[in-house]
Amino acid sequence: MNLAEKQITIFDSTESLHQDYKIKVDELQENLTKFNLTPNQSKVYIFLGKYGSKTAPEVCKALKIARTETYHLLSTLQSRGIVSATFEHPIKFSALPVDKAMKTLVNSEKERIKSLEQQEKDIMNIWEKIPNFLSNESDNHEDKFQMLQGTNPIKSKLIEMLDTTEHEILLIGSEKDHLRLYHSNDFDKINKKNIKIKILTTCTDKTSYVFDEIKNKELKQITKDMDKKTCFVIKDKKEIIFYTKNNHKRPDDSSAMWTDSTAMISSMELLFELMWKSSKVI
Numbered sequence: 001m002n003l004a005e006k007q008i009t010i011f012d013s014t015e016s017l018h019q020d021y022k023i024k025v026d027e028l029q030e031n032l033t034k035f036n037l038t039p040n041q042s043k044v045y046i047f048l049g050k051y052g053s054k055t056a057p058e059v060c061k062a063l064k065i066a067r068t069e070t071y072h073l074l075s076t077l078q079s080r081g082i083v084s085a086t087f088e089h090p091i092k093f094s095a096l097p098v099d100k101a102m103k104t105l106v107n108s109e110k111e112r113i114k115s116l117e118q119q120e121k122d123i124m125n126i127w128e129k130i131p132n133f134l135s136n137e138s139d140n141h142e143d144k145f146q147m148l149q150g151t152n153p154i155k156s157k158l159i160e161m162l163d164t165t166e167h168e169i170l171l172i173g174s175e176k177d178h179l180r181l182y183h184s185n186d187f188d189k190i191n192k193k194n195i196k197i198k199i200l201t202t203c204t205d206k207t208s209y210v211f212d213e214i215k216n217k218e219l220k221q222i223t224k225d226m227d228k229k230t231c232f233v234i235k236d237k238k239e240i241i242f243y244t245k246n247n248h249k250r251p252d253d254s255s256a257m258w259t260d261s262t263a264m265i266s267s268m269e270l271l272f273e274l275m276w277k278s279s280k281v282i
Helices: 002-006 016-035 039-051 056-063 067-079 098-128 151-163 175-183 187-191 262-277
Strands: 083-085 092-095 145-149 168-173 196-201 217-221 232-235 239-245 255-259
Touching: 016 039, 016 098, 016 175, 039 056, 039 067, 039 083, 039 092, 039 098, 056 067, 067 083, 067 092, 145 151, 151 232, 151 239, 151 255, 168 175, 168 262, 175 196, 196 262, 232 262, 239 262
Parallel strands: 168 196, 196 217
Antiparallel strands: 083 092, 145 255, 168 232, 232 239, 239 255
């Protein structure tokens, strides 16, 4: 077929034939990162799952990934238990059916968590056996900050902020940022409390459904001219977390800064309110 010769796939967003599927593919890749799959690992898995068994060179050509990286990706996916290979030559690689692949990944994560829980107990026991050598600390408040690298540390800090919010959240981000929050069920934490949330987003009518179940919200759409990497959350005028590097394609390459600095929070809150005034209600 002509399409096969051109090696056009659902990852080629410029091809009108596949544009309707691109958002769903992005969502799927975003979800697969939660199972510690890199963007390219999830891309290879999706490709094999939707296009059938392929040789490594076919995968390399279709997805435009370097030859050595392709072999490494296929090897990693095999070791994770979600891709299999044939004995024949040339070797063909196949994706495990998605239901079985999910069970495999979930079981793997469960075992990892069990191991971590046991290690947590061991660490706490050892910690308690070592005395504190702290001198008297000053009661004066000092502004603090944390630099966070990668999806898990950023997500963990965000969850901590949402869990301890008492009154208000200010949230600004792109369509992809809000889709990520939606699929990670972080908005559920907001609904469990009677807190006010003001949201600035680049979401369109097609994707504004991500906010449908949020209670006590005010929602406005900002211009598409805004830098799509701008994303921050302010909690109760007391804490802020904002991305210093927002890499949608490689989430683990993203970095963020958390701080309780009054000056920093006031400045970012002023920016938020200025943008709020010039944005339109969705």
